[in-house]
Amino acid sequence: MLKLFIPSVLLLVSCSAVPLQNNVEPFIKNGELAEVGQFPYQAGLNISFGGNLTTWCGGTLISHYWIITAAHCMDSAESVTVYLGAINIRDETEPGQQRIMVEKSGIIVHSNYTASTVTNDISLIRLPIFVAFTKHIRAASLPRRLNGSFPTYDSVLASASGWGRDSDASDTVSPVLRYVEMPVMPNAVCRMYWSGAVSEKMICMSTASGKSTCHGDSGGPLVYREGSISYLIGSTSFGTTMGCQVGFPAVFTRISSYLDWILNHVIS
Numbered sequence: 427m428l429k430l431f432i433p434s435v436l437l438l439v440s441c442s443a444v445p446l447q448n449n450v451e452p453f454i455k456n457g458e459l460a461e462v463g464q465f466p467y468q469a470g471l472n473i474s475f476g477g478n479l480t481t482w483c484g485g486t487l488i489s490h491y492w493i494i495t496a497a498h499c500m501d502s503a504e505s506v507t508v509y510l511g512a513i514n515i516r517d518e519t520e521p522g523q524q525r526i527m528v529e530k531s532g533i534i535v536h537s538n539y540t541a542s543t544v545t546n547d548i549s550l551i552r553l554p555i556f557v558a559f560t561k562h563i564r565a566a567s568l569p570r571r572l573n574g575s576f577p578t579y580d581s582v583l584a585s586a587s588g589w590g591r592d593s594d595a596s597d598t599v600s601p602v603l604r605y606v607e608m609p610v611m612p613n614a615v616c617r618m619y620w621s622g623a624v625s626e627k628m629i630c631m632s633t634a635s636g637k638s639t640c641h642g643d644s645g646g647p648l649v650y651r652e653g654s655i656s657y658l659i660g661s662t663s664f665g666t667t668m669g670c671q672v673g674f675p676a677v678f679t680r681i682s683s684y685l686d687w688i689l690n691h692v693i694s
């Protein structure tokens with residue numbers, strides 16, 4: 427019955443759509459412009475690999491000290507400059523914007539991260555200073571259990587935000603923060619596109635609906651808002667260049683699957 431929602435061409439494509447790193451191209455295309463204070467948990471990451479090599483990723487502030495992002499962003503990074511409270515990353519004088527340099531020792535990549543399958547695609551960054559919350563900077567909440575288990579978040583509306591680069595060249599990053607709001611796709615449906623590449627430790631967002639909007643920046647937040655609480659339910663992991671045109675779902679690391687790992691590091 428679920429097949430009814432999916433054009434048959436996509437089922438054919440899904441057989442070969444294993445997400446290798448060079449297929450991985452997360453970005454937001456033509457998303458809505460974010461307003462000041464709308465995504466106070468959003469972090470921008472200018473990641474340095476030594477020499478002149480830098481790349482841009484997103485992340486999410488989860489406390490006064492910690493950022494969650496993707497392992498594929500931080501793997502082999504030498505250092506990272508974390509942007510907080512930013513809308514326009516080209517404007518260092520933007521009110522509320524803060525930039526914090528973090529050395530390699532503050533970067534924790536999941537020890538079972540596997541690049542070839544993009545599994546366990548999660549990492550943590552520990553800020554060297556306490557970051558005070560302001561109207562521009564505020565942590566997102568981690569998912570909570572309801573009646574003993576974590577919600578799947580199937581079909582809830584969630585927003586992915588980021589500066590959306592359209593290639594690996596860092597100078598093509600959008601200067602201003604953008605977002606897309608789309609429903610969470612149940613994993614069973616997502617697997618019809620991605621087959622075995624999508625596990626229960628991942629969460630998918632629909633990209634259908636004819637918009638050219640697509641994925642958030644790598645490592646950036648997928649957030650479900652309930653009242654005034656913003657729950658971080660995903661961290662942008664992978665998609666495909668086909669995604670924006672044919673509705674391939676964007677795939678995120680499912681945060682509730684990594685809470686023990688997160689809390690082990692954050693508390694110790």
Ligand SMILES: *[C@@H]1O[C@H](CO)[C@@H](O)[C@H](O)[C@H]1NC(C)=O
Binds near residue numbers: 473482597599
């Ligand atoms: C990241 O930092 C490098 C080195 O300072 C800079 O050249 C580059 O423009 C920065 N990237 C972004 C997206 O701001």
Ligand SMILES: *[C@@H]1O[C@H](CO)[C@@H](O)[C@H](O)[C@H]1NC(C)=O
Binds near residue numbers: 477478
């Ligand atoms: C950095 O870039 C400049 C200009 O392209 C180049 O001259 C220099 O050798 C580069 N440095 C390193 C360490 O790659």
Ligand SMILES: *[C@@H]1O[C@H](CO)[C@@H](O)[C@H](O)[C@H]1NC(C)=O
Binds near residue numbers: 537538687
């Ligand atoms: C990594 O995988 C091994 C083998 O499955 C497992 O024993 C270990 O607990 C995993 N590490 C983490 C941090 O999940």
Ligand SMILES: *[C@@H]1O[C@H](CO)[C@@H](O)[C@H](O)[C@H]1NC(C)=O
Binds near residue numbers: 572573
């Ligand atoms: C939790 O369990 C109670 C009792 O079974 C039920 O009434 C309630 O609807 C459940 N809440 C949720 C959010 O599932």
